[in-house]
Amino acid sequence: MSIFDGFKFRSESSPIHEMDPRAKFIYVCILFSSAIIFNNIIPLLILFLIQMPIVLLAKVQREWLRSMKASAFFATLIFAMNFLSLYFYAGHETICSITERSAAMTMRFLVLIQTFSIFFLTTSPDMLGLALEQSGIPYEICFAFTTAVRFVPVLAEEAQTIIDAQRARGLELERGNIIRRIRNYIPILIPLIVNAIRRSMELAETMESRAWGAVKNRTNLYALRIKGRDILLIASSFVILIILSIYLDLHSGPINNSDDALLNRRLRLVARIIKIKRGILTFRLRGCKRPFEYAEHPRLDGYS
Amino acid sequence: MELAIIEAKDLTYTYPTGDRPAFKDVNLKIDEGEFIIITGPSGCGKTTLCRCFNGLIPHFYGGRLEGEIKVCGLNVKENPIHKIARHVGMVFQNPENQLFALSVEKDVAFGLENLGVPREEIRRRVDWALKITGVYDLRHRAPHELSGGQQQRVAIASVLAMNPKVIVLDEPTSFIDPLGAEQIFQVINSLNSDLGITTILVEHRLDLISKYADRMIVMNEGKIILDGDPREVLTSDEARLIGVGIPKATLLYKALKAKGISLDGPPLSSDEACKLIAEAMSK
Amino acid sequence: MIVMENVYFTYPNGVEALRGIDLKIEDGEFIAIMGQNGAGKTTLVKHMNGLLKPTRGRVLVDDVETTKVSVAKLARKVGLVFQNPDHQLFSETVEDEIRFALKNFGFDEETIKKRVDWALNLLDLERYRNVSPFMLSGGERKRVALASVLAWDPSIIILDEPTIGQDYRQKERLRQFIMQLNQQGKTIIIVTHDVEFVAECSPKILLMREGKIIAEGEAREILTDEPLLYQASISMPEIAKIFKKLSALGLPSKVIDLYEAANILYERLSDIR
Numbered sequence: 001m002s003i004f005d006g007f008k009f010r011s012e013s014s015p016i017h018e019m020d021p022r023a024k025f026i027y028v029c030i031l032f033s034s035a036i037i038f039n040n041i042i043p044l045l046i047l048f049l050i051q052m053p054i055v056l057l058a059k060v061q062r063e064w065l066r067s068m069k070a071s072a073f074f075a076t077l078i079f080a081m082n083f084l085s086l087y088f089y090a091g092h093e094t095i096c097s098i099t100e101r102s103a104a105m106t107m108r109f110l111v112l113i114q115t116f117s118i119f120f121l122t123t124s125p126d127m128l129g130l131a132l133e134q135s136g137i138p139y140e141i142c143f144a145f146t147t148a149v150r151f152v153p154v155l156a157e158e159a160q161t162i163i164d165a166q167r168a169r170g171l172e173l174e175r176g177n178i179i180r181r182i183r184n185y186i187p188i189l190i191p192l193i194v195n196a197i198r199r200s201m202e203l204a205e206t207m208e209s210r211a212w213g214a215v216k217n218r219t220n221l222y223a224l225r226i227k228g229r230d231i232l233l234i235a236s237s238f239v240i241l242i243i244l245s246i247y248l249d250l251h252s253g254p255i256n257n258s259d260d261a262l263l264n265r266r267l268r269l270v271a272r273i274i275k276i277k278r279g280i281l282t283f284r285l286r287g288c289k290r291p292f293e294y295a296e297h298p299r300l301d302g303y304s
Numbered sequence: 305m306e307l308a309i310i311e312a313k314d315l316t317y318t319y320p321t322g323d324r325p326a327f328k329d330v331n332l333k334i335d336e337g338e339f340i341i342i343t344g345p346s347g348c349g350k351t352t353l354c355r356c357f358n359g360l361i362p363h364f365y366g367g368r369l370e371g372e373i374k375v376c377g378l379n380v381k382e383n384p385i386h387k388i389a390r391h392v393g394m395v396f397q398n399p400e401n402q403l404f405a406l407s408v409e410k411d412v413a414f415g416l417e418n419l420g421v422p423r424e425e426i427r428r429r430v431d432w433a434l435k436i437t438g439v440y441d442l443r444h445r446a447p448h449e450l451s452g453g454q455q456q457r458v459a460i461a462s463v464l465a466m467n468p469k470v471i472v473l474d475e476p477t478s479f480i481d482p483l484g485a486e487q488i489f490q491v492i493n494s495l496n497s498d499l500g501i502t503t504i505l506v507e508h509r510l511d512l513i514s515k516y517a518d519r520m521i522v523m524n525e526g527k528i529i530l531d532g533d534p535r536e537v538l539t540s541d542e543a544r545l546i547g548v549g550i551p552k553a554t555l556l557y558k559a560l561k562a563k564g565i566s567l568d569g570p571p572l573s574s575d576e577a578c579k580l581i582a583e584a585m586s587k
Numbered sequence: 588m589i590v591m592e593n594v595y596f597t598y599p600n601g602v603e604a605l606r607g608i609d610l611k612i613e614d615g616e617f618i619a620i621m622g623q624n625g626a627g628k629t630t631l632v633k634h635m636n637g638l639l640k641p642t643r644g645r646v647l648v649d650d651v652e653t654t655k656v657s658v659a660k661l662a663r664k665v666g667l668v669f670q671n672p673d674h675q676l677f678s679e680t681v682e683d684e685i686r687f688a689l690k691n692f693g694f695d696e697e698t699i700k701k702r703v704d705w706a707l708n709l710l711d712l713e714r715y716r717n718v719s720p721f722m723l724s725g726g727e728r729k730r731v732a733l734a735s736v737l738a739w740d741p742s743i744i745i746l747d748e749p750t751i752g753q754d755y756r757q758k759e760r761l762r763q764f765i766m767q768l769n770q771q772g773k774t775i776i777i778v779t780h781d782v783e784f785v786a787e788c789s790p791k792i793l794l795m796r797e798g799k800i801i802a803e804g805e806a807r808e809i810l811t812d813e814p815l816l817y818q819a820s821i822s823m824p825e826i827a828k829i830f831k832k833l834s835a836l837g838l839p840s841k842v843i844d845l846y847e848a849a850n851i852l853y854e855r856l857s858d859i860r
Contacts (some may be wrong), residue, residue, distance in 0.1 A: 126406035147404045153448050154400065164638050165674045168667040169735065170659045170691030187687070190677035194721065202401035208364055209394040210462065214386035215420035221413040221427065346726050346754045451624060478752050481624055481780045482822045508754050511825050547756035552825035552845060559849035565856045574828040584856055585836055
């Protein structure tokens with residue numbers, strides 16, 4: 001389960017924790033896209049290393065280390081699979097190039113794990129729920145999300161109690177063949193489900209009793225504000241993407257194999273994405289219910 | 305003429321899957337500011353009855369509600385729950401299932417957010433409600449970290465923040481330990497005595513709370529059997545026969561009376577009983 | 588007989604729930620384990636049927652260490668009725684529910700039939716034999732849970748918070764039932780914070796606080812010891828409260844029973860007259 005530790009919120013006081021989840025989400029999207037776009041080991045390695053200061057700033061290095069250790073198994077698997085398939089099916093490539101490619105795929109996996117891990121480690125579920133609300137997602141869905149998160153520990157505890165109660169009546173979960181073992185879980189699943197349903201009925205009663213649905217436009221106790229550092233994060237992400245794109249374009253030779261043509265197409269796609277994302281970003285920022293503060297006005301030089 | 309804040313006439317309700325009415329021919333008038341305890345054996349209909357006070361019956365549960373019931377001037381059958389909920393707050397038995405936000409503060413704000421109250425007003429009322437129920441220091445904690453008694457006080461705060469005229473509490477201390485229950489009863493009493501909120505409490509544990517009530521109603525098998533001064537109700541024969549949890553102090557008084565010793569009384573709490581016995585002994 | 592020697596227990600999340608428990612429960616005793624929520628009461632009783640194994644120290648049930656036997660085997664002797672019957676009920680009929688444990692323990696069909704009949708009768712559930720347990724009321728479901736544990740006739744019966752949500756009549760019935768079981772030779776252990784109920788049953792009491800047993804003794808002694816009860820975060824029973832306050836008038840201070848109280852007062856007051 002330690003791979004999941006890297007995705008569970010950990011409460012710390014750090015600038016990363018206090019950042020607006022929407023900014024962090026954009027950061028994740030950009031890095032995710034970058035990781036998918038680039039095939040070579042250098043940019044992927046850069047993407048990996050460039051997030052290290054963020055991990056340290058967020059004070060989550062221990063959890064990060066744990067999730068890296070846990071992903072080591074899958075990472076090795078990915079490396080081995082890529083290596084072997086390239087070795088047997090792309091015969092004209094050199095060992096060096098195969099190794100490089102497999103390492104790149106592995107690095108891509110690690111970058112993805114790391115990016116999402118940073119997001120979930122530093123964003124509490126209620127901040128996340130709030131971000132969903134303020135991004136225009138219907139309140140019912142956000143509510144379902146936060147309530148689900150709220151009740152996960154409760155349900156986990158209840159599951160354990162049910163298991164204990166049935167074991168105390170002689171139920172032996174480990175006994176028997178595979179069919180018997182599956183059937184052994186019925187006395188656990190049924191009370192769990194029935195109680196979950198009962199609980200949701202009680203919750204519904206409470207919601208109704210607190211005037212759920214009284215007014216079309218709910219107000220909110222909290223409001224997320226985009227601050228200067230959030231803009232900084234978003235801007236930096238774009239900058240990274242642009243720098244990498246430029247770097248690669250400068251370092252790519254003549255288009256003499258399908259790979260580079262693919263890369264070129266991707267770079268053009270990146271340019272388009274940046275233009276679109278800037279558009280979305282401006283739109284989202286305008287959609288905020290409160291005015292936001294800038295620390296510095298972002299300057300995004302378009303790449304074309 | 306004072307208008308009753310809750311008025312029920314010939315009220316009868318049958319659950320959708322029920323073959324018999326849960327309660328029948330209930331006639332009830334509750335004035336503003338009263339503190340009423342409703343008690344009776346399990347299944348007598350008291351929980352069902354109090355669900356009518358905020359519209360859960362008939363709107364949430366369905367079924368057949370006959371007769372008339374008006375709460376705060378609103379006809380319950382004709383008004384949606386969210387309209388009635390502005391005036392009548394309800395606290396339920398299980399504290400865990402009344403808290404769904406990830407922090408205490410957000411939970412207390414929930415009702416106000418639903419009503420579209422502006423942010424500054426929400427903040428003001430949330431802080432006020434948290435302070436009155438004594439959980440202000442817990443406002444940033446997650447509900448899962450709190451004890452049952454603390455959770456229930458947060459639930460009361462959530463209802464209080466909506467500024468209701470009536471608060472209905474359905475066996476709020478069932479799952480709470482005695483010390484936590486005592487704290488909750490004190491909060492409930494202050495809601496009535498300090499803030500003037502009409503309080504309707506459904507309870508079995510009468511030892512600690514009877515002394516605060518203005519009026520006691522005993523139900524049995526879907527009917528109201530007794531309705532009046534707690535002292536009279538608790539010393540009546542019917543209460544004993546129905547099987548109401550009469551406070552020990554009152555039982556002691558009755559036991560002595562049966563032996564021929566009459567104290568002034570009847571007492572509803574251990575403090576009162578002490579005073580009466582001390583008086584009798586000093587004569 | 589249950590023996591616990593220097594038992595420590597820490598949960599996987601690091602919480603130390605038991606800190607050096609030593610106790611001995613003889614056969615046929617009637618014990619109430621009391622204390623605040625979080626004192627470790629439920630953790631303690633879960634060691635008695637092997638659901639939890641101590642991180643340090645030993646637990647012996649009838650001279651067998653719980654670490655050496657399976658939970659199912661221990662459960663045969665030690666029946667634990669959980670607080671919430673809805674954590675147990677899953678069958679289509681009440682009868683099936685009672686059969687469940689009997690089947691698990693490997694009883695033969697004839698014995699199962701007899702035991703089911705007996706348990707249903709004992710708790711007045713015969714009319715619900717073919718009814719789904721989910722259709723029953725809260726109090727009835729609690730009786731079904733109890734019946735399903737009694738059916739296999741364990742010699743030690745542990746009840747975790749049996750009075751929660753029960754009205755006066757149901758508590759009376761439960762009290763009489765428990766005392767009857769105890770008179771028949773069963774060892775009864777109840778975990779509860781219901782002081783009034785304990786005052787009426789008058790068992791031996793174990794007071795717990797923060798994972799330790801802070802007191803052990805007769806109900807009359809423990810429930811009238813105000814500072815001790817304060818430490819365990821329990822309130823005094825009403826009758827004891829009255830007599831405590833009247834102790835200045837020369838009345839005995841260790842009274843917890845209603846009828847005893849009435850008799851004492853009757854004698855005093857009729858003397859005065």
